[in-house]
Amino acid sequence: MPPRRVRDYDEDDVRVRPGRRGSRPRTRRRPAHEDAVGGFVTAVDRGRYRVLVEEAEGGTRTVTAMRARELGRKGVVVGDRVALVGDTSGDPDTLARIVRVEPRTSALRRTADDTDPFERVIVANADQLVIVTALADPEPRPRLIDRTLVAAYDAGMDPLLCLTKADLARPDELLAVYAPLGVPYVVTRRGGDLQELRGHLAGRTSVMVGHSGVGKSTLVNALVPDAERAVSQVNAVTGRGRHTSSSAIALELPGGDGWIIDTPGVRSFGLAHVEPERVIEAFDDLARGAAERCPPHCDHLQEGCGLDEWVAEGHAGRARLDSLRRLLSSLEGGEME
Structure with missing residues (x-):
């Protein structure tokens, strides 16, 4: 049998098969989308975004959009200012793409619980957090109020306490708890005048937060007559409301x-x-004392906190320090409400 010839191969003999992604060189450069149209996200529903776009001649139109792949894992939430490409006509059965989320001025965040490392942005670019709580039916939950106050301070938003159902109970006791914080408030009753509340909302982007059954959707329907938000009754056994709003709008x-x-x-x-540290920044009269008197890594809850001395010298009120510590204790993994 004749000996087998061994051929010498060089690079010209080898055919390189392109991968599935194609042979075009990859680049980190993304399209600039200079012709993108700006819009304001008003609702999110199962991967579709309702975006309000201003007309050139005045007025607005509503565009349905999806999130472009190039955004990666960046989320889009109600309140975001975004850039759109594709079909932005707003005609039925059309779909645009969100290719850019503009920098946010604020972001209201929450986590599932105090041990969950993954935060979730609820709303973007709002400047006021309206904490809605009923004075009765259901009973007020100061723990939840405290937590939403902390979230407002962390987001750099102005808090507003809105107490509903004043026809069922007086607000004095609850207001006394939050008076040292200087949080503005309004008190409403069923069927009552909302002029004071409208004054606080005028010219602002406000987020309304509260547990189920406090009358939040009832307020919204009164403030925006064509909103048609579903309302619920409080369960007579548990004293809690039923979730009626399934998404932010x-x-x-x-x-x-x-x-x-x-x-x-x-x-x-x-x-x-x-x-x-983000919480105490909201207390100007105490933040300076913490910087000057507190030992390193002070959590302001243990003995040796310099704020006790600061208050004793008259730089701030004891009620303010007690309120700060109540808010800080809500970060310590206590009860969630």
Whole structure:
């Protein structure tokens, strides 16, 4: 049998098969989308985004959009300012793409619980957090109020305490608890005048947060007559309301005098993402004392905290320090409500 010839191969003899992604060189450069149209996200529903786009000649149109692949894992939430490409006509059965999320001025966040490391942005670019709580039916839950206050301070949002159902109980006791914080408040009753509340909402983008059954959706329907938000009754056995709003939605106030963003009722508000330093920053009269008197890594809850001395010298009130510590203790993994 003749010996087998061994051929010498060089690189010209080898055929390189392109991979599935094609042979075009990869690049980190992304399309600039300079012709993208700006919009405001008003609702999110199962991967589809309702975006309000301003018309060139005035007025607005609503565009349905999806999130472009190039955004990666970056989320899009109600309140986001975004850039759209594709079919932005807003005609039925058309779909645009969100290719860019503009920098946020604020982001209201929460976690599932105090041990969950993954935070979730609920709403973006709001400047006021309206904490809605009933004075009765269901009973107020100061723990949940405290937690939402912490979330407002962390997000850099102004808090507003809105007490509903004043026809069933007096607000004095609850207001006394939050008076040292200087949190503005409004008190409403069923069928009552909402002029004071409208004054606080005028010209602002406000998020309404509260546990189920406090009358949040009832307020929204009164403020925006065509909102048609579903309302619920409180369970007579558990004393809790039933979730009726399943997702956040932004609604423009009549006359274009601001926006309110209604959110689903909550029963807990995880704060695993919040650092104690962010909370004390909201207390100007105590933050300076912490910087000057507290030992390193002071959590302001243990003995040896310099704030006790600071208050004793008259630089701040004892009630303010007690309120701060109540808020900080809500970060320590205690009860969620």
